[in-house]
Amino acid sequence: MNKKPRSLTRIIIPVVLTLVTIALIVWPMLAGGQYVVLDPKGPIGASQRDLIVISTILCAIVIVPVLILSAVIVWRYRDKPDNKAAYEPNWAHSTKAEAIWWTVPIVIIGLLAIVTVRYTYDLEPSKPLASEKEPITIQVSSLDWKWLFMYPEQGIATVNTLNIPADRPVKFELTADSPMNSFWIPQLGGQIYTMSGMAMTLYLQADHEGTYFGSGANFTGEHFAQMRFDVNATSDEEFDQWVREVKNQSQPLTQETYNTLAEPGTSNVAYYSSFPEGLFQDIVTKYVIEGTGAHIHGTSEEASGAQDNASTKVDKSAN
């Protein structure tokens, strides 16, 4: 009789398959890169991470018991001849059960809704970061297929690389000379779309010095995958030093250089010792019809009623 080996195989094969599947899924999760979203290095990212944890826990309160319940029910009520579990083929209603499984999710979702609404206002991208230090303003434009960063207070510009002082709020003003893209530095905080005709505002901060990964996050065509940039957060002194070096050692960004840059194509990292005054504003309004007003829509901050309205008017102190 081959009963024993057969029943052994019937258990061994599924167990081995399950273990291999789990191993296949778990190994790369431990091997590879950093979970930047779960390991934030700035206050915005940290807030968002907290929110992710809270919402996961709230969901898990319902999900975990339900998963266990599903497994138990499927196991217990199988149609085996020797199954002694109750069989009630016509039992199809229970007010008590319905009350429970309508109420519990409503309560959980209600809690999550309250938390979400609060955090939505707190984490509105254009809301200034609380800090003793003055924010540094950086103007961003997505192009096809590169990122242009303009530093109006310092008067320099860079392509595909971003330097910021650590432990200080950065006020990004963002637009696009391209189809809609999205500006994302996951380890510092969430993204925001860059759109032609609009000047968006996003506050981020790097608490610690380091290099962070940044990329475009909304598809814009052929070489979208090249829209990566590194973010170097340094001390204030190192940042000022870097600005001086760029000013002394780089070519200026002229209108012609910009026009070439704006043509479709990828780009290497580049540094510019200056950029034309009002360039950001020009990019924002590039397609806006003369005389119809500076913007097609209000910016995010107007919509959420934040106090700082200065971003719709570009800081003209760039030299």
Added chain:
Amino acid sequence: MLERLKEFASEFFVTGDPLIYGADVAIGITMITIVAVLTYFKKWGWLWRNWLTTVDHKKIGIMYIIASIIMLFRGGVDALMMRLQLAMPNMDFLHPEHYNQVFTTHGTIMILFMAMPFMFGLFNVIVPLQIGARDVAFPFLNALSFWLFFLGAMLFNLSFVIGGSPDAGWLSYPPLSELSHSPGVGQNFYIWGIQISGIGSLATGINFLVTIIKMRAPGMKWMKMPMFTWSVFSTCIIILFAFPILTVTLALLFLDRFGGAHFFTLDMGGNPMMYINLIWMWGHPEVYIVVLPAFGVFSEIVSTFSKKKLFGYKSMVFAMLIISFLSFFTWAHHFFTMGSGADVNAFFAVTTMLIAIPTGVKIFNWLFTMYRGRIRMATPMLWTIAFIPCFIVGGMTGVLLSVAPADFQFHNSYFLIAHFHQVLIGGVVFGYFAGLYYWWPKMFGFQLEEKLGKWAFWTWNIGFYVCFMPQYAVGLMGMTRRLSTYGWDTGWWELNFVSTIGAFLMGVGFLFQVAQIADGIRKYKTLKASGDPWDGRTLEWSIPSPAPEYNFAITPRGDDIDEWWEEKERRAKGIYPPEQPLEPIHMPKNSAIPFIMSVFWFIAGFGFVFGWLWMAILGLAGVGICMIARSFSYDTDYYIPVDEIKRTEASLRGSV
């Protein structure tokens, strides 16, 4: 002259890629084979009479399903190509332009040309049978809907080898999809393939709404209808209100591209954000359109294979109607990051979360149907049981995504991709597979064997988790969607590599399904099925398999929920329904017009795609002539005489 011809050909046909030349060859060989086989077996007449001109809902349903499985193959191959390209960093398997075309066609095909027709196929095959009707309310329109879908899908698929595929994503956001950034014809194929197909979708929505409202068997009140029929009803309500939005939005985009309009362009006052709002006002209800019928399928299967009444009927109906309603109030969660402001984001976050509640209630009701039942692990039930944990987790990640400020970190990342694939595959695809296995014997008259089905089931499921769980993880590592490649320094390659393995496992699962079907066809005589092979509960199981042309010789009554089950209980006690005299059955005649009109739509669409106005006008003129021909055709019905009904019933029920 030759030069001009060569230049035209090099633009018209897609050149320069070995994969596409391979596809050209495959398409050519397939077409020649089909023509050869039909000619050799002298089946052209059969094809014309039984399939191309049929208005029979059962046949139309089968055609929808066959088409959707072919599209599942094409969309699946797209996916495998994408996963191959992403398996390692800096791969050169697909150049960026090709990669972009592949992911665009993958998404468009899977949602619009795989899920929708699969769903319409199940509607067609089953709803009239479940409500005791002999056909849908508008059989001619039904046939037209199918052929419009088919020719629209063919137009879209043609772009691969002629003209070039669209490459701006499955939703074609402007300004990327405008002439300024997509000057080729790819976007036109997108617009016209979907528009033509979309007319069919809207028509089907209307057709089934009327069918369910007006054609239920006597005694079948609303709250006695089978749950699948309720799900079809809820879905059709959504279709009615959502599809016009798609049609209008794509029409406006077409006016931008073709007529110099500026609805969504960067310049001249255009507003791309308006397109995004409009397209998602369709797009979000669309995903509920595809998932609600899957829920209906699960309700039927859970009840039948637990040998128990469906728990909480009223609750289930209410939950589906609420989901239909709420689905129109959540669209902005697809662009929380577009800077709409906290007020707007907060509103849509809350509405999105709310939908989780009725969905969760349905899960509980399914579980409690199984509770104190007797569960049979046949293939349809396996898929249903696999759906539950898969969809629960997918739904949970959906709730995580609905938390607007958290979504700033999830949006457009692989976390998002993993979520929507989990609910679409775990919910929609598993549901439609379950429905296909469940109703297969009713459609074809023979069962599929369980063994290959189990191999398919396990490879699909293992493949799914191996493919998509790593994608959640790599999304949390900052990987954005729609990247044609990535670098070694990102630390993403291990997760991507494993994900690719999972994708190929799912491909293997699909192959097992094909093998199962081929094997079943080969030995169908030994697998013949009775009218009620699963010991079912609803009216479709009260007639032979496959159902006769007229469905019911005598119109049944539908007084109870699970009417067929109640009827079997009565018969077991010796109580039989009273003998009723047969009457001639009124049937609609076949018509060539749906097929021909759709071909003219194809011609018109092709003309619009290339900007050849003469062809477009010719096509539209053809459509107009077909409409006039239909308006003036008066010989559209006939009666099946009583003795033919008697003979058919005797032969079907005698041998079963």
